[in-house]
Amino acid sequence: MMLQRIVPVTFREEIAENVFVLRFECNEIVCSASPGQFVNIRCGDACLPLLRRPFSISRVLGDEVELLFNVVGQGTRMLAGKRVGDSLDVLGPLGLPFNFGADFKTGLIVAGGVGVAPFPFLTSVLRKKGKRIVTFLGARTASQLAPTHLDDIHLATDDGTKGYHGTVVDLLRSYLDQHRVESPRLFGCGPTNMLKALTNVAQEMNIECELSLEGDMACGIGLCQGCPVERTKGERKYALVCVEGPTFNSKDILIP
Ligand SMILES: Cc1cc2nc3c(=O)[nH]c(=O)nc-3n(C[C@H](O)[C@H](O)[C@H](O)COP(=O)(O)OP(=O)(O)OC[C@H]3O[C@@H](n4cnc5c(N)ncnc54)[C@H](O)[C@@H]3O)c2cc1C
Ligand code: FES
Numbered sequence: 001m002m003l004q005r006i007v008p009v010t011f012r013e014e015i016a017e018n019v020f021v022l023r024f025e026c027n028e029i030v031c032s033a034s035p036g037q038f039v040n041i042r043c044g045d046a047c048l049p050l051l052r053r054p055f056s057i058s059r060v061l062g063d064e065v066e067l068l069f070n071v072v073g074q075g076t077r078m079l080a081g082k083r084v085g086d087s088l089d090v091l092g093p094l095g096l097p098f099n100f101g102a103d104f105k106t107g108l109i110v111a112g113g114v115g116v117a118p119f120p121f122l123t124s125v126l127r128k129k130g131k132r133i134v135t136f137l138g139a140r141t142a143s144q145l146a147p148t149h150l151d152d153i154h155l156a157t158d159d160g161t162k163g164y165h166g167t168v169v170d171l172l173r174s175y176l177d178q179h180r181v182e183s184p185r186l187f188g189c190g191p192t193n194m195l196k197a198l199t200n201v202a203q204e205m206n207i208e209c210e211l212s213l214e215g216d217m218a219c220g221i222g223l224c225q226g227c228p229v230e231r232t233k234g235e236r237k238y239a240l241v242c243v244e245g246p247t248f249n250s251k252d253i254l255i256p
Helices: 027-032 076-079 120-126 168-179 192-205
Strands: 002-017 019-025 040-041 055-058 060-061 062-069 087-094 106-113 130-138 155-158 184-189 209-212 228-231 238-240 246-251
Touching: 002 062, 002 192, 019 076, 019 120, 027 062, 027 087, 040 246, 055 062, 055 076, 060 120, 062 076, 106 120, 106 168, 106 192, 130 168, 155 168, 168 192, 184 192, 192 209
Parallel strands: 106 130, 106 184, 130 155, 184 209
Antiparallel strands: 002 019, 002 087, 019 062, 040 055, 040 087, 060 062, 209 246, 228 238
């Protein structure tokens, strides 16, 4: 069920370099949201930016929805400037959730940068289902890591300032080389190159893998055709990320 609501901001903090957490109160979204879904937010009060901006639902706490985001442009700068008590125009929950009900014992969560956003929510649901969770979190440098509300965290940084020196997918590879993981399923979110590398690992090691895509989006509700991703099979060449994703099995799509 999708809702449009004007909701109050209840919390805002910069938790890592250029990484913000923002919460708003909306019991109706809390009640209907699942991990992997997102909200589409009108970031400014005036006309600009014109389009809403999509953000994964990072956590739900009581009546509050938590977002975690990087400031990259005008919309996210405006969102980071919100104060407790300000109003937000929110549309959601949107998109399809991760397939967390699938048959697996260990969830291997792999996140690059703020690609970590959907995983605290997924972690809380997998915990309740009694799954084992191992988390791999990478960033360019230590100050950009946001390892909050996750389980069994393994860190990687491109510059070696914290954890494994290299990419988060290389860290995953070395973990899988050294550990026997019982009935695994991969969940990934992050930059395109990371998702490509993760898809390769999933293919080589024959592990089911779900990706959350965070590319450009406009309407968020299937109207503008502005979020295509190429499919590997089926009659239609493209799927719409906003309504058929943002979560996909890595076997079903071609990462551009
Ligand atoms: C389903 C979905 C969920 C998302 N969840 C999150 C989230 O939880 N946290 C978060 O930080 N971001 C998330 N994003 C990305 C977020 O929506 C964009 O960062 C945001 O729309 C940028 O808006 P802006 O106005 O600040 O930047 P713009 O002015 O639109 O862009 C500024 C610059 O950033 C680049 N840019 C814009 N979007 C992206 C992107 N997705 N990836 C890489 N570069 C980009 C542009 O090309 C441009 O160079 C999500 C995207 C999708 C589709
Ligand atoms: S963003 Fe408009 S159709 Fe997907």
